[in-house]
Amino acid sequence: MVDTVINVEELGKQYFIDHQRAKGDDLRHAIQAALQAPFRRQQWRGVRKIKEEFWALRDVSFSINQGEAVGIVGRNGAGKSTLLKLLSRITEPTTGKIRYKGRVSSLLEVGTGFHPELTGRENIFLNAAILGMRRSDIARRFDEIVAFSEVEQFLDTPVKRYSSGMYVRLAFGVAAHLEPDILLVDEVLAVGDAAFQKKCLGKMGNVVQEGRTVLFVSHNMAAIASLCTRALLIEGGRLELSSSPQTVIEKYLSKSRANAGVSLLERKDRKGNGRLRFTGVSILNDRMESIETVTSGQNISIVLDYDIHDSNTLHNAVVQIKFSGILGQPLFACLSRSSLRESFTLSPGARLLCKIPRLPLVPGMYTYTLWCTIGGTLEDYVSEAGKVTVAEGDYFGTGNLPSRDVGDFLVEHTWSAR
């Protein structure tokens, strides 16, 4: 039976932005205002009016079922953290209603309440109590926490003497052993070294598998994609989309990948000497017409326009277009040095053309990165220079494509039964 554990109705949180802080909240002005108009509430309201209203979150409604792992995606300042703060009761909503069933633990930061003067052992107890564990539970899981965080040796050392890695491991160790019915997590996986992050992600995965309900804010799209069963996209304080992680991530990235919308000429974050600069990219079909959307299996050509700084012909050029998936994972590269025996000679006013027959990508969104060296030195590098949307296409001539979660690539093959 599906059981709703969190139900949020028309939730809103309003803040007042004080434009003249100096004239606002200090004691002198509170007293002054009270003296000037001790009985007139009007005056008080008048004072408030210089403050601008700001809705950090507005009219958000959703419900979450038992055992769901829900990712919350959105840009900085979109209201994700406000949502978690409301859910965890740190602050009160201005409008709306939240209902939830069971015990909630919120993990908005690793090591909340850690005290630098206290030892590791003392901090485990303190932090666990702060995160809502009972003393008996802490005592029961103490050894597990210590083992997970790998700090046995330093249990009786004040944590102010810990390395930052040890500190984070201990803090996450405590957090990972909470046993709430609902867990709210805010961007805490972005800490520690790679190995530890992997361990944390694994632990999060276990929590999900145990059937706990998890709400998870992160900018790590790969983590959202692999851990969550659903995702919410929040933008400007409103709930934009509630759907599968794939769909939400794509929508989010297509909106927020600021650079992908910026034309190549305006990109300032390039690397390289700059004797050559890419100035434009277009994608052409078989008939050499420029197209917006390509389909799986289509023959495409990518045309690169460039500008040569001193208008001299450049020899020994190597060019590469690298394709990446939406999570930034590299997929394949078209490197001129590997497909072409000799290097390029580039003259001003010409263009580069890269043909890809039968594009082997499953439908989805991809980005490409451009790169060029002349005689071995980097001249231009534009990360995520643009994006390509690949639509459904008849790659195999059968009208069927494999499901996209089994991989990014389509590979020609034959099957037979003998």
Next chain:
Amino acid sequence: MTPVEETVIEAGRPGRRYLQDLWRYRELFLFLAWRDLLVRYKQTVVGVGWSVIRPCLTMVILTVVFGNLGSMPSGGVPYPLLVLCGLLPWQFFATALSDSGNSLVSNSGLISKVYFPRLIIPAGGVIIGLVDFLISLSLLVALMIWYHWVPPATIALAPLFVLLAMATSFGAGTWAAALTIKYRDFRVIIPFVVQFGLYISPVGFLSSIVPENYRLLYSLNPMVGVIDGFRWSILGGQHALSLQSLAFSFIGTLSLLITGMWYFRKAERTFADVI
């Protein structure tokens, strides 16, 4: 599976189950108080000894100033003993007030990251004051032995005055904490109140030296009744307890408590936003 409880958070209707929450978070309350006590004397040489040394030094100074230089009447009691009986409840109040006043600001990291009934934080300040007080009682015992002072039967009532001191500290502490979080001016005001209070409370002198026509004004300070009462319970009848000042103190404490809670609960809703 244990029955799952449902929580409803609704705009404009805060904490309908505040008392229940307070009870549920009692362990956290103890943990936080325990943390503050542990931290208090970490990396000090004398450690917990400070809880005794501090009142001891203050006692010496007050005895010299009021007893020797000022030649105040002592009512037949060794002056140091008289001072200490006023000083201990006063320092309890002072420590509790300063600690609770600062408590919310110094725990701002917690307040903006986890939920719990915020009231347990200033309450922790009172616990610290209380523990300090209990430790420093050993000084009083030592002094009583030194002067061969046999306390009268009224000493049995002393805990009542300690309770009253707790209530006063808690009332003032909740006010101080909630005000400090919004108006940091109180970080300056509170130490001043504490310093000033030492001289308008009967710490270094007996209430009997206060002129009759200032009595009423003087008794408005709720600590007057608390200190007079505590001293009376230990030093006995010579220092007849003024029922009037005790009643004042009681009313004062009660109103501090009630208004303190009221203001705290009102302000608590926005703590995480204004911190």
